[in-house]
Amino acid sequence: MSPFKTQFLTGALTLVLGAGIVASWLHFRPLEIPRFARVNIGALVAQQQQSLVERVKPGMEATEQAKLFEDAKAFGLRLDAALDQVAQECQCALINSAALLKASSAAAIPDWSARVAEIVGTAPASPSAQ
Known part of the structure; x- marks a missing residue:
């Protein structure tokens, strides 16, 4: 067998x-x-802010203000836990809707806002707010 043929067969086999x-x-x-x-x-946080604004009254006592502050802090912790839970449920990376510039269709990247709102304990965000 010629050396060229041997090299060719070796290369082909490799x-x-x-x-x-x-x-x-x-x-x-x-x-x-x-x-x-x-x-x-943004919609979830806006709903929480609106809820807190509705509870603020002129001349509130310091204890009531402290309770509102604690509620806001607790919301942040619940939101973080809800995002972790939803990421595990969908086995996906979560993106803030505000970060999306364009998607080929509404179904291209599914919206899990309602599930997060359900876990956090707020009313689901309306589709128009997205």
């Missing part, structure tokens, strides 16, 4: 084996496409 390894790798470990979901954080 390519075939490499392609086989890549194909089996992709078969058993497929490429993971990142999944995203959106949450309208």
Whole structure:
């Protein structure tokens, strides 16, 4: 067998084996496409702010003001926990709706705002606020 033919067969065999390894790798470990979901954080926070504003009264006592402050702080903790829970439920990365410049369609990135609002304990954000 000529040296050229031997080199050619060695190269071809190497390519075939490499392609086989890549194909089996992709078969058993497929490429993971990142999944995203959106949450309208602005609407959720605005609802909480509106709720707090409605509870503020002129001449409030310091204890009542402290309770409002604690409620606002608790909302932040509940929101963070709700975002963690929703990210686990959908097995995706959450994006603030305000960060989206454009999406090909409304279904391209699903909206989980209602689920987050449900967990936090606020009324779901209206679709027009998104």
